[in-house]
Structures are given as C-alpha cells and as structure tokens.
Amino acid sequence: MFKFLKEKIESWTKKIKEKAEEKEPEKEEKKTKKVIKVKLEKEEISIEKPKSFFQKIGEKINTIKISEKEFGIYEEELEMLLLENNVALEVAEKIAGDLKEKIIEKEFLKKEIESEIKEAFKEIIREILVSPPNLIGQIKEKNSDQSKEPYIILFCGINGSGKTTTIAKIAENLKSNDISCVIAAADTFRAASIEQIKEHGNRIGVKVISHEYGSDPAAVGFDAIKYAQKNFINCVLIDTAGRMHTQKNLLKEMEKIVKVCKPDKKIFVGESITGNDAIEQVKSFDWAIGIDGIVLTKADIDEKGGTALSVGYVTKKPILYLGTGQEYDKIEPFDKEKFIKKLGL
Structure with missing residues (x-):
C-alpha cells in the first residue's frame, strides 16, 4: 500500500542530504588551513592557549545548513513526484512550501539530516490530514x-x-x-x-x-x-x-x-x-x-x-x-x- 509515494519521498530526501553534504569537504579544507595558520602563529610567538570547553565541543559537532538555492534545485522535482503519485496540485505546492520553510537555513547535525527532513515531512502531512471523528x-x-x-x-x-x-x-x-x-x-x-x-x-x-x-x-x-x-x-x-x-x-x-x-x-x-x-x-x-x-x-x-x-x-x-x-x-x-x-x- 502506497509503495510508490513512499519510495519517491525516500529518494528525494536522500538527494537533498547528498546535495547539502557536497560542500562539506570544502569547509573541512578551509577549517584545516585556518588551524595550521593559527599553529604557525602560535609557534612564532611561542604562546599556546588551551582550547575552551565550548571550542572542543564545537569541533565535534558537524552541522549542515540547506540553502535556499540547494532546496530550489529539487523543489520542482518534489512537486512533480507528488503530482505523479496522485497528490493534488494545491497539496503538492503546500508540502513543498511548508518543507522549505521548515528546513531552509536551519542547522542540522550531519548524521541526522535525513531523519530531520523526514520528521518535517511527517509534521506537514499530519497537518494536512483531517482527523476523523469516532x-x-x-x-x-x-x-x-x-x-x-x-x-x-x-x-x-x-x-x-x-x-x-x-x-x-x-x-x-x-x-x-x-x-x-x-x-x-x-x-x-x-x-x-x-x-x-x-x-x-x-x-x-x-x-x-x-x-x-x-x-x-x-x-x-x-x-x-x-x-x-x-x-x-x-x-x-x-x-x-x-x-x-x-x-x-x-x-x-x-x-x-x-x-x-x-x-x-x-x-x-x-x-x-x-x-x-x-x-x-x-x-x-x-x-x-x-x-x-x-x-x-x-x-x-x-x-x-x-x-x-x-x-x-x-x-x-x-x-x-x-x-x-x-x-x-x-x-x-x-x-x-x-x-x-x-x-x-
């Protein structure tokens, strides 16, 4: 039951995750260069400042932001896959619009981005469906x-x-x-x-x-x-x-x-x-x-x-x-x- 829509949502969610992760190597490279520079400066002036607790925590947390441009690349594809699976146009537009609002420029843990997008989907669908009476x-x-x-x-x-x-x-x-x-x-x-x-x-x-x-x-x-x-x-x-x-x-x-x-x-x-x-x-x-x-x-x-x-x-x-x-x-x-x-x- 509902196999096709389930598979399409799963596939689209993974694409968004992969797109967001594409920029991560570049970030890591920049971060490394900055650290080396600091180390060189520290060697030159012979001062070694211990890292604060929050700095250490910050380095361990790997976060990702999905930009509006990145979301826009797949927004039309999302609407099309919904329409192909019998979702009405106004509902497809609402899902895409609400999802954009929920995830654009929000920070997500890299390892949790896929589950966070699915959770956003879940909240939107829960709002769309009308609760039946008993x-x-x-x-x-x-x-x-x-x-x-x-x-x-x-x-x-x-x-x-x-x-x-x-x-x-x-x-x-x-x-x-x-x-x-x-x-x-x-x-x-x-x-x-x-x-x-x-x-x-x-x-x-x-x-x-x-x-x-x-x-x-x-x-x-x-x-x-x-x-x-x-x-x-x-x-x-x-x-x-x-x-x-x-x-x-x-x-x-x-x-x-x-x-x-x-x-x-x-x-x-x-x-x-x-x-x-x-x-x-x-x-x-x-x-x-x-x-x-x-x-x-x-x-x-x-x-x-x-x-x-x-x-x-x-x-x-x-x-x-x-x-x-x-x-x-x-x-x-x-x-x-x-x-x-x-x-x-």
Missing part, C-alpha cells in the same frame, strides 16, 4: 437517549466505486460494535442493485428495506427510517444510485433524498486508485449536498497514496474508512499516524 462513538451517543431518532448515514458516489459493498462492510462493523442497523435499498435505478444489496443483507444478517425499481429513492430511505423507529434499531444505512459528478440532474435528486431523510452523516465513497478524478468527484458531491466524510475503497492496491493525502485537505472533510479487500472485515478506520507510517515516515 463514528461508532457518535452513533452510540445519539442512541443513548431512547427518545431520539436512529442515526442515519447516507452514502453517495459514482458508479462502480464499491459503494454497496462498503455499506455491507460498515453494517458488519457496526454489528460487531453492538449497533443494530437496517439498510435502505434506495438505488432504484441500476439493474440488479436491489438484489445485490439484499444478498449482502442476507449474508451479514441485516434487514434491507426496498421498493420497486424506478420508485422514489427518498421514499425508500423514509420507510427504512420508520422501520428503524418502530423496531428500535440504532442506525439506518441508505444506499443511493451511483451517479457521475457531472450529472447535475442526478445530484439534484440527491438533494431531495437529503431533505427527506435528514441524515446525520453524508459519506462519499470513492476509489483510492483514481487519483485526481476522485478529488473532482468528491468536490462536486460536497458542493451539491455537503458531505461529512469519505471512504476510500481499494486502498490495498493503491501503490501511490496521493488520493488519501489530498482528498481530505481539498474538501476539509475527514477520511473515515479505508477499504482494504473484498471480505466484509476488510475495512479499517482511517488513522493518521498509521497512514504516515505506511509512507515510511
């Missing part, structure tokens, strides 16, 4: 008051992003956390979509509420909410038809579903491997209905990692889960520190 905790908090409505989650995204399977995975995850749920088969457009979500429901033991194909998706969601209220079910998961982010009329339909069902969370589901396409998609859905979080599927086969790095920063919305396989348990809550570690930082 979804399980939020659902349980709402359910603690029996007079309240069930927690409602609406899922949206384009065709083929793995939305229906993701809903089944989240339903299974909720069950394992003692949260009961019901699924609304509100994708009444795609052929076999209702049968597909029902099959998932049967496998994981979750009730699916459905209508006929072509019926109003908002009505399906509404009926699922009423079922949950009547049967004291904690959470309603609403599936919707996949639609391209450029289909304005279908995005308008989403607005109606939101108005009728009043979801607590609106979650966009996209593929981690689609790069900047996923970023444009999530921006369109966010503009239309105001999403609250993101699930990225196929993260297990994403060798680049740029989508996960960019999508939250661009929308200022958190990644909630990463899909990591086909099985129902192959979904994991997004963890900033774990993500940073996978990048080799």
